[in-house]
Amino acid sequence: MHYFVTGAAGFIGSNLVDRLVQASHFVIGYDNFSTGQERFLEQACASPNFNLVRGDTLDLPALTAAMRGAEFVFHLAANADVRFGTENPRKDLEQNTIATYNVLEAMRANGIRRIAFSSTGSVYGEAQVIPTPEDAPFPIQTSLYGASKLAGEGLIQAYCEGYGFQGYIFRFVSILGERYTHGHVFDFYKQLRQNPNELRVLGNGQQRKSYLYVQDCIDAILFALEQAQAKGTPERSRRINIFNLGANEYCQVNDSIGWITTCLGIAPRLDYTGGERGWIGDNPFIFLDTAKIRALGWKPKLTIQQGIIRTLEYLQANPWVLESRD
Amino acid sequence: MHYFVTGAAGFIGSNLVDRLVQASHFVIGYDNFSTGQERFLEQACASPNFNLVRGDTLDLPALTAAMRGAEFVFHLAANADVRFGTENPRKDLEQNTIATYNVLEAMRANGIRRIAFSSTGSVYGEAQVIPTPEDAPFPIQTSLYGASKLAGEGLIQAYCEGYGFQGYIFRFVSILGERYTHGHVFDFYKQLRQNPNELRVLGNGQQRKSYLYVQDCIDAILFALEQAQAKGTPERSRRINIFNLGANEYCQVNDSIGWITTCLGIAPRLDYTGGERGWIGDNPFIFLDTAKIRALGWKPKLTIQQGIIRTLEYLQANPWVLESRD
Numbered sequence: 001m002h003y004f005v006t007g008a009a010g011f012i013g014s015n016l017v018d019r020l021v022q023a024s025h026f027v028i029g030y031d032n033f034s035t036g037q038e039r040f041l042e043q044a045c046a047s048p049n050f051n052l053v054r055g056d057t058l059d060l061p062a063l064t065a066a067m068r069g070a071e072f073v074f075h076l077a078a079n080a081d082v083r084f085g086t087e088n089p090r091k092d093l094e095q096n097t098i099a100t101y102n103v104l105e106a107m108r109a110n111g112i113r114r115i116a117f118s119s120t121g122s123v124y125g126e127a128q129v130i131p132t133p134e135d136a137p138f139p140i141q142t143s144l145y146g147a148s149k150l151a152g153e154g155l156i157q158a159y160c161e162g163y164g165f166q167g168y169i170f171r172f173v174s175i176l177g178e179r180y181t182h183g184h185v186f187d188f189y190k191q192l193r194q195n196p197n198e199l200r201v202l203g204n205g206q207q208r209k210s211y212l213y214v215q216d217c218i219d220a221i222l223f224a225l226e227q228a229q230a231k232g233t234p235e236r237s238r239r240i241n242i243f244n245l246g247a248n249e250y251c252q253v254n255d256s257i258g259w260i261t262t263c264l265g266i267a268p269r270l271d272y273t274g275g276e277r278g279w280i281g282d283n284p285f286i287f288l289d290t291a292k293i294r295a296l297g298w299k300p301k302l303t304i305q306q307g308i309i310r311t312l313e314y315l316q317a318n319p320w321v322l323e324s325r326d
Numbered sequence: 327m328h329y330f331v332t333g334a335a336g337f338i339g340s341n342l343v344d345r346l347v348q349a350s351h352f353v354i355g356y357d358n359f360s361t362g363q364e365r366f367l368e369q370a371c372a373s374p375n376f377n378l379v380r381g382d383t384l385d386l387p388a389l390t391a392a393m394r395g396a397e398f399v400f401h402l403a404a405n406a407d408v409r410f411g412t413e414n415p416r417k418d419l420e421q422n423t424i425a426t427y428n429v430l431e432a433m434r435a436n437g438i439r440r441i442a443f444s445s446t447g448s449v450y451g452e453a454q455v456i457p458t459p460e461d462a463p464f465p466i467q468t469s470l471y472g473a474s475k476l477a478g479e480g481l482i483q484a485y486c487e488g489y490g491f492q493g494y495i496f497r498f499v500s501i502l503g504e505r506y507t508h509g510h511v512f513d514f515y516k517q518l519r520q521n522p523n524e525l526r527v528l529g530n531g532q533q534r535k536s537y538l539y540v541q542d543c544i545d546a547i548l549f550a551l552e553q554a555q556a557k558g559t560p561e562r563s564r565r566i567n568i569f570n571l572g573a574n575e576y577c578q579v580n581d582s583i584g585w586i587t588t589c590l591g592i593a594p595r596l597d598y599t600g601g602e603r604g605w606i607g608d609n610p611f612i613f614l615d616t617a618k619i620r621a622l623g624w625k626p627k628l629t630i631q632q633g634i635i636r637t638l639e640y641l642q643a644n645p646w647v648l649e650s651r652d
Contacts, residue, residue, distance in 0.1 A: 085488060089427070124464075135464050136463070140483050142483070142484065153467075154467040154472070154473030154477055157468070157473065158470045158472070161467070161468045161469065162411065162469070163412065
C-alpha cells in the first residue's frame with residue numbers, strides 16, 4: 001500500500017511511520033515540524049520507501065500536491081495541547097478542524113477515499129456513562145480540543161456519506177511511550193529533574209484517567225484496518241468505523257506519581273493546586289469502553305503502570321526531548 | 327435588553343427581530359444579505375429601537391465592532407441549504423463553523439457571554455432512536471450541513487466551559503411560515519406556478535419529516551430564555567441548555583403534496599426521482615422528541631398541515647420571494 005501520514009514527525013505519527021515502513025509499505029510523511037522532531041524520523045528516512053514532505057496542513061495546495069499517488073491517509077497532525085485551548089482558541093479551530101477539512105479536500109482532489117483519523121476520548125466531554133462506549137449519549141463538549149476533534153469527526157463522516165469515502169475514527173485515551181513529548185509523565189519528570197524534592201500537581205491528584213502504550217495503540221489501528229479489509233467481517237464495507245482505544249483499566253494521578261517517584265527513588269513533597277479538575281476543561285474521570293475493538297481480537301500488551309514506566313525510561317534516556325520543548 | 331441578531335434579514339431572523347422590537351427591546355441586526363431580504367426588515371427599520379448593520383460573519387473586526395453594547399447574541403446566520411453541501415463543502419465550513427467561532431470571539435472581545443444558537447435536527451444524522459431526544463446515542467453525521475452545525479454547537483459548549491459563557495442551543499426541524507425562502511413548499515409551489523400539471527418530487531415521496539411554524543419556533547426560543555431567567559427553574563444557571571424544537575407529529579412528503587395541491591385546486595402528475603432519500607445526505611425520517619421544552623410549558627399553536635397551508639398562502643401573496651431566488 002501507499003500511505004500518506006500527516007503529523008509524521010510527531011509522537012504517534014513517527015511510530016506509525018516506522019511500523020508501516022518496516023512492513024514494506026510506501027509512506028509519504030507530511031509535517032510542519034511545529035512540534036514534530038526530525039530525530040523521530042531518522043530510522044524512516046534511511047529507507048527508500050519513505051518520503052518526507054515538510055509542509056503545513058493549512059496549506060491546501062501543498063498538501064494536495066504532496067498527497068499525489070497515495071491510496072490511504074492517516075491524519076494524525078493536530079494541536080494536541082488540550083490544556084492550553086483557552087489561551088488561543090484559534091489554534092484548535094485551525095490545526096484540528098480546518099486542517100481536517102483540508103486533508104479531506106486534498107484527498108478528494110487526488111481521488112483518495114480512505115482515511116484513518118486520530119480522535120480523542122475528549123469528545124465525550126464529562127461522560128454520563130463510564131466506561132464510555134462509542135454510542136454513549138450525545139455529549140456536551142468541555143474543551144476546545146474536544147470540540148475541534150468532534151468537528152473533524154463530523155467532517156469525515158459527512159465526506160463518507162457525501163463522497164463515498166471510507167473512514168476510521170479512533171478515539172484515544174492519553175497515549176504513552178517512546179517519543180512522548182507532552183502530558184503528565186513529561187511534566188512530572190521535567191519538574192523532578194530540576195527539583196526532586198517537590199512536585200506541583202494540577203488538581204487534587206484524584207483525577208482518574210486511562211492511558212495506552214503507543215505500540216498497543218498502533219497495533220489496534222492496524223488491526224482494525226486489517227479486519228476491515230478481511231472478507232466477511234462486519235467492518236468490511238462499512239463507511240464509518242469508530243473505535244475507542246484505551247487500556248481496560250484506569251488509574252489515579254496519585255497512582256502514577258507513586259510509580260514514577262518509586263522508579264526514580266525519590267519522595268518529593270506534593271504540592272496540589274487543588275480541585276477536582278487540573279485545568280479548565282480537564283475531565284476528572286476518563287475511562288473508555290473498548291469492548292468493540294476487543295471483540296475483533298485486539299488487546300493491549302502493556303498495563304498502564306508498565307506504559308508509564310516505559311515512558312519514564314524513554315525520557316531518562318532521551319533528555320533532549322525535554323529540552324526541545326522548553 | 328440589548329440584543330444582537332446575526333442573520334437578521336433572514337427567514338427566522340427577521341421574524342425574531344420583529345418580535346424583539348415589538349417587546350420594546352433594543353436590537354442590532356447583522357446580515358450580509360447573501361440570502362436575507364431588506365423587505366423582511368421594513369417593519370423593524372421603522373422603529374428607533376432597531377439598528378441594521380450590513381456585514382459578514384466572516385469579517386471578525388466588523389462583527390466585533392457591530393456587537394458593541396449588546397448583552398445577548400442570537401446567532402442565526404448560516405448557510406441553510408442542506409441539499410447542496412456536496413457541491414461546495416467550503417460553504418458549510420465557513421458560513422456555519424468558522425462564522426460561529428467568529429461570533430464567539432466577537433462576544434469575548436466585547437465581554438458578552440450569553441448566546442442562543444439555531445442548530446438543527448440534522449445533527450442527529452439518521453438517528454437510531456425516533457422520536458429523537460436531546461441525549462440520543464452519539465450520532466454519525468450524514469451531511470456537511472449537520473456536521474458544520476454540530477461543530478458550531480461544540481464550539482459554543484467549549485466557550486461555556488472555558489470562558490463562562492451561557493449557551494442556548496435549539497435543534498430545529500424544518501421551519502415553515504411567513505418569509506419562508508427555501509424548502510419543499512417553496513420548491514413545489516415554484517414548480518406548480520410554472521406548470522400546474524406536473525410536479526417533480528425528490529425521492530419516493532415517503533420521506534417522513536417534521537416541521538414547525540416559525541412563530542411557534544420563536545415562541546419556544548423566547549419561552550426557554552424566560553424560563554432560564556426565572557428563579558428556581560432547573561434551567562437557571564445552567565451553562566448549556568439544549569432543546570429540540572418541532573411539532574409533536576410528522577408527515578410524509580406525499581401528505582404535504584396532497585395538502586398543497588388540494589389548496590391550489592390542482593391535480594398534477596407526480597414525477598418521483600425515486601429512492602428513500604431525496605438527495606445525498608437526506609434523512610428519510612426526522613422526528614424529534616420535544617418532551618424537554620414541552621415540560622417547561624411550551625406547545626406549538628399550529629399543526630404541520632396548518633403551517634404548510636400558511637406558508638403556501640404567504641408565497642401566493644408574495645410572489646417576489648419566489649423570484650428573488652431565481
